[in-house]
Amino acid sequence: MDWIVYGVITLIKTAVLLFVLLTAVAYATLMERKVLGFMQLRLGPNRVGPWGLLQPLADGVKLFFKEDISLPVSEPRLYAIAPWVTAVAAITPFLAIPFADTVAPETVEVFGRTVDLAQYGIHRGVIADLPGAVLFILAISSLSTYGVVLGGWASDNRYSLLGGIRVTAQMISYELSLGMAVVGVLLVAGSMRLTEIVDAQARLPFIVYQPLGFVLYLTAAFAEACRTPFDLIECENELVAGYHTEYSSMKFGLFQLAEYAHIITVSAVAVTLYLGGWQGPWLPSGLWFVLKTGALVFFFIWVRATYPRVRYDQLMSFGWKVLLPLSLANILATGCAVAWWG
C-alpha cells in the first residue's frame, strides 16, 4: 500500500508547485511592469491594492470576463488548442527541476505503518527525478513553439502567420546553441539527472567552470523565451502583435501566461545548471532557489528595459555565425579539460 502514500505526496507536491508557479507567473507580470516603470522613471501600476500588489488579480479577472471573440478561422480546433499547447509546454518542465533539498521526512507513519519515502526519492524537493531530466526539459520546452506556430497559422492572418514562421526559424537556430551550451554542464557533472547536477555544485556552482556556457545559455534562453532583444515574433511595428493578434480573452491570457512561465522555467533551469540550484548557505534551500530564479527573472526584465529589438537577419546571422561556433568551441574546450583533469 506504499504506492498510495507516494501518489498522494507527489500529488500534493505537484499541486503546491503548480499553485506557486502560477502565482509566480502572475507576479512576474507585475514585476515586469513595476521594474520597467522604475527604469523609465515612471511608477508602474500602483492603483490596485497597496503598491499595486493586487494588480495581477485584477488583470486575471479582467481577462477571464472579457468577451472571447471567435473568428471564422479555417481551423477552429487548432485555433482553440494552440494557447493550451504553449502554456502546458511552458509549465511542464518544472516537473523535473529540483526546487529544494527535502520537502518531507524520510519516513512517514500512516495508520501504524512506516512508509519509506527515501526509497524512491519522494521526500526530495523535486517531483520527477528523471535520469534524462535535461533532455526532458529541452524537449518539452521546445514543444511550446508548436502552440505559437499553430496559433499563428490557424488565425488566418498574414501577420500572425509571419510571427509563427519567425518563431520556427528562431527556435531552430537557437535551440541548437541552447542544447550545445548545456552539454558543457553535462560534461562537467557527468550526469543528466538534475538532482545529481545540483549535488555536484555543492562546493562551487558550475558558472565558475562554465562562464562562457552560462552566457551562451542565457543568450539562447532569451531567444527561446522570445524576449527582447529576440522578440521578433510579436514585433508590434511589423506584425501588429505577431502570433496572438487574433486572440482575445483567456486564450490571449494563456499565451501571456506561457510567456512568463517560459521566462521562469528557463531561469530555473539556468539556476539549476549553472548557479548551484537550491544550494546556498544559511537560508532554507527552497528560498535560495526562489531568490536565484527571481534574480534571473529580474535580469530578463532589465534586459528588456535596455536593449532594442534586433533585426531579423541580424538575429539569424548571430545565431548561426556567432552563438553556434562559440558553443561548439565551449564543448571542445570543456571536453579537453574534463579529459585532461577529469
Added chain:
Amino acid sequence: MIGPLLKGLGKTLEQMFRKPITIEYPERKREVSERFRGHPRLLRDENGRIKCVACHLCETICPSKAITVEPEGGEEMHDKHPREFIVDLARCIFCGFCQEACPKGAIMLNRKYELAQYRRDVLVYHKEKLLEE
C-alpha cells in the same frame, strides 16, 4: 561588443534608482505656469462692485462668440453694468482676447483647467459663477 552592452545595462540600472517623474494626477496636481490661460472670470473692485461696465468689447473681439453681455443702466451716470454676463465654456478657446480688450480689467483668465463635464449646458457659466474665485 560586450562593453557597450554592459554600459547600457548600467545606465538602465542607474535610472531605476532615480526619482520617478510621474505626478500622480488626481491626488497631486501639476503647478501650472504663472501666465496659464484658464477660463475667464469676472472681477470686483475694492468696493465689491462688479468692475465690468458692459461695453461689449470682449463680446465683439471674442473669436468664437462665447461671450454674451446684457447691459443694464443704473440710476446715476456712469453706472452701466451687466444684468447678465454669460460665457459658454464649450465655445471658449481660452485665447485671452477678452482680457486684452477689456478697458477696465474686469475680465481675466484664471488658472483652472479641470473643466470636463458630462453635460454641455453645465459649461454655460452665468454671472454668479464667473464672479467666483
